Amino acid sequence: xxxxxxxxxxxxxxxxxxxxxxxxxxxxxxxxxxxxxxxxxxxxxxxxxxxxxxxxxxxxxxxxxxxxxxxxxxxxxxxxxxxxxxxxxxxxxxxx
Amino acid sequence: xxxxxxxxxxxxxxxxxxxxxxxxxxxxxxxxxxxxxxxxxxxxxxxxxxxxxxxxxxxxxxxxxxxxxxxxxxxxxxxxxxxxxxxxxxxxxxxx
Amino acid sequence: xxxxxxxxxxxxxxxxxxxxxxxxxxxxxxxxxxxxxxxxxxxxxxxxxxxxxxxxxxxxxxxxxxxxxxxxxxxxxxxxxxxxxxxxxxxxxxxx
Amino acid sequence: xxxxxxxxxxxxxxxxxxxxxxxxxxxxxxxxxxxxxxxxxxxxxxxxxxxxxxxxxxxxxxxxxxxxxxxxxxxxxxxxxxxxxxxxxxxxxxxx
Numbered sequence: 071x072x073x074x075x076x077x078x079x080x081x082x083x084x085x086x087x088x089x090x091x092x093x094x095x096x097x098x099x100x101x102x103x104x105x106x107x108x109x110x111x112x113x114x115x116x117x118x119x120x121x122x123x124x125x126x127x128x129x130x131x132x133x134x135x136x137x138x139x140x141x142x143x144x145x146x147x148x149x150x151x152x153x154x155x156x157x158x159x160x161x162x163x164x165x166x
Numbered sequence: 167x168x169x170x171x172x173x174x175x176x177x178x179x180x181x182x183x184x185x186x187x188x189x190x191x192x193x194x195x196x197x198x199x200x201x202x203x204x205x206x207x208x209x210x211x212x213x214x215x216x217x218x219x220x221x222x223x224x225x226x227x228x229x230x231x232x233x234x235x236x237x238x239x240x241x242x243x244x245x246x247x248x249x250x251x252x253x254x255x256x257x258x259x260x261x262x
Numbered sequence: 263x264x265x266x267x268x269x270x271x272x273x274x275x276x277x278x279x280x281x282x283x284x285x286x287x288x289x290x291x292x293x294x295x296x297x298x299x300x301x302x303x304x305x306x307x308x309x310x311x312x313x314x315x316x317x318x319x320x321x322x323x324x325x326x327x328x329x330x331x332x333x334x335x336x337x338x339x340x341x342x343x344x345x346x347x348x349x350x351x352x353x354x355x356x357x358x
Numbered sequence: 359x360x361x362x363x364x365x366x367x368x369x370x371x372x373x374x375x376x377x378x379x380x381x382x383x384x385x386x387x388x389x390x391x392x393x394x395x396x397x398x399x400x401x402x403x404x405x406x407x408x409x410x411x412x413x414x415x416x417x418x419x420x421x422x423x424x425x426x427x428x429x430x431x432x433x434x435x436x437x438x439x440x441x442x443x444x445x446x447x448x449x450x451x452x453x454x
Contacts, residue, residue, distance in 0.1 A: 074397035076431070080243075084273025084329045084435075090449035107395040108445040109362035109431055117224070121217055128213070128242060137276050140240035141333060143364070143397055143429060146224060147176075147233040147372075157375070157396040164379035170301035172335070177372025180339075180425045183349070187356035203299040204349040205266035205335055233372045237335060237429060239268070239301055243276075253300040257282035272435075309416070313409055320405070320434060332432035338416060339368075339425040 071146035072153045073120045076110035077127050079135030089134070093127045103154050110141070114154045167242035168249045169216045172206035173223050175231030185230070189223045199250050206237070210250045263338035264345040265312045268302035269319050271327030281326070285319045295346050302333070306346045359434035360441040361408045364398035365415050367423030377422070381415045391442050398429070402442045 077093060078086050097104050097111060100123045105112040113120050124142065131138045147153065173189060174182050193200050193207055196219045201208040209216050220238065227234045243249065269285060270278050289296050289303060292315045297304040305312050316334065323330045339345065365381060366374050385392050385399060388411045393400040401408050412430065419426045435441065 072396055074395075078272070078331070080270070080272075080278070081276025082273070084327075086272065087445070087448040088452050090445075091452035091454070094449055094453055105395055106446045106449075107362075107393055108360055108400045108442050109433065110397075112396045117221055121221075125213055125217075128240075132242065132244065135276075136245075137241070137243040139270075139331075140238075140242065141431060142236075142238040142240070144224075144236035144238070145233070145397065146228065146236065148228065149232075154396050157378075158394045160375040161378035161382055161394075164375050165382055166379070168300055170299075174368070174427075176366070176368075176374070178369070180369025180423075182368070183352040183356050186349075186353035187358070190353055190357055201299055202350045202353075203266075203297055204264055204304045204346050205302075205337065208300045231372075235366075235427075239333060241301065250300050253279070253282075254298045256279040257286055257298075260279050260283035261286055262283070309413055313413075317405055317409075320432075324434065324436065328437075329433070329435040332430075332434065334428075334430040334432070336416075336428035336430070337425070338420065338428065340420065341424075 071115070071117065071120065071144055072157070073113045074110045074143045075113070075124050075140065077124070077131060077138060077140045079131050080137040080139050082135050089131060092130055096123060096126050096130065105154055112154060167210070167213065167216065167240055168253070169209045169238060169240050170206045171209070171220050171236065171238045173220070173227060173234060173236045175227050176233040176235050178231050185227060188226055192219060192222050192226065201250055208250060263307070263309065263312065263336055264349070265305045265334060265336050266302045267305070267316050267332065267334045269316070269323060269330060269332045271323050272329040272331050274327050281323060284322055288315060288318050288322065297346055304346060359403070359405065359408065359432055360445070361401045362398045362431045363401070363412050363429065365412070365419060365426060365428045367419050368425040368427050370423050377419060380418055384411060384414050384418065393442055400442060
C-alpha cells in the first residue's frame with residue numbers, strides 16, 4: 071500500500087525542519103521505498119511495516135513535545151507493488 | 167490519543183453508507199470511546215488499539231473492493247484521556 | 263457539499279482551544295449548517311460559501327500566528343442538500 | 359502558501375489515472391509552481407489562485423462523476439515564497 075504522512079509537534083517552534091530531519095532519518099533506517107515531498111513523505115510497504123515506522127516517528131517527537139499532530143492518507147490497492155513510481159507516470163502518460 | 171478516520175472503497179458504488187455501516191459495527195465491537203460525524207469517525211485510545219481497529223476496517227473493505235482509500239488524522243497529547251468529550255466543550259467555553 | 267476542516271497555528275501554545283473558539287464564532291456568524299466534533303468542524307454549503315468561511319478563519323489566525331496549518335476534506339455529491347444530518351443516520355440504518 | 363491536494367471521483371473506475379491526467383492538465387495551465395507526487399499534487403500560490411484551481415478540478419470531475427472526494431492540506435507561512443523547493447532541502451540539510 072501507499073501512504074502519505076506528515077507529522078509535527080504542536081506548541082513548539084514555528085520552524086519544523088529540525089523535526090522533519092529526524093523523521094527522514096527514521097525513514098532511511100526503515101529501508102522502505104519512499105518519496106519526500108514538500109508537504110509530507112510517501113512510503114510504500116505493508117500495513118505493519120508502514121504503521122510501525124509512523125509510530126516510531128511519533129514516539130520520537132513525543133520525546134521532544136507534549137503534543138503531536140499526524141496526518142495519514144492511505145491508498146491500498148490489491149496487487150500493486152510499484153505504486154510509488156507508477157502513479158505519477160501513469161497519469162502523465164494519459165495527459166496526451 | 168484522538169483519531170479521526172474515514173475509509174471508503176474506490177471503484178464501487180457511489181453510495182458508501184453500506185460500507186460505513188460495516189465500519190460502525192467494528193467500532194462498536196472494539197469498545198473504544200467514539201464519536202460518529204458526517205465526515206468520519208473519531209476514536210480515543212492508545213496507538214495499538216486504534217490502529218488495530220482501523221486495520222480491521224481496511225481488511226473488511228478489501229474483502230469487497232480491490233482498492234481502499236483511508237484518511238487518518240491524529241491528535242496525540244500527553245496526559246489527555248478525556249479528549250473526545252473535552253475538546254468541543256473546551257472551545258465552547260472560550261467563545262465567551 | 264460537505265466539508266470537514268481543521269485549522270491551527272504552528273509555533274504557538276500547545277493548547278489550541280482559544281483558537282478553536284475563534285473559529286466557532288466565525289462559523290456561527292456564517293449561518294451555514296455545521297457540526298462541531300472533537301477533530302474538526304463539518305460545514306455544509308456551496309463551494310464559495312464554505313471556502314470563503316475557511317479563508318476568513320485562516321485570515322483571523324494569521325493575525326495571531328506567523329504559520330497556520332489547515333486540513334480540509336470535501337465530499338461533494340450532486341443533489342444532496344441534507345448531507346450533514348443524513349450521512350450518519352443512513353449508515354446507522356444499514357447496521358441492521 | 360503551500361497546498362497539497364488530491365481529488366478523485368467516487369463510484370467510478372478503480373483506476374484513477376485518467377482523472378489525475380485531467381487534473382495535471384489544469385495544473386499546467388494555471389502556471390502555478392507545482393510538484394506531482396504519488397499521493398497528490400503540491401501547489402504554491404496565494405489563496406485565491408490555488409483554491410480557484412482546485413475548484414476548476416472539482417468542476418471538471420463533477421462533469422464525469424456524481425460524487426467527488428477532495429483532500430486539501432495547507433501550510434500557510436508568512437513571508438515564505440519558495441516553500442515548494444525549500445522544505446525538503448531544509449530538512450535534508452538538518453539530517454547531519
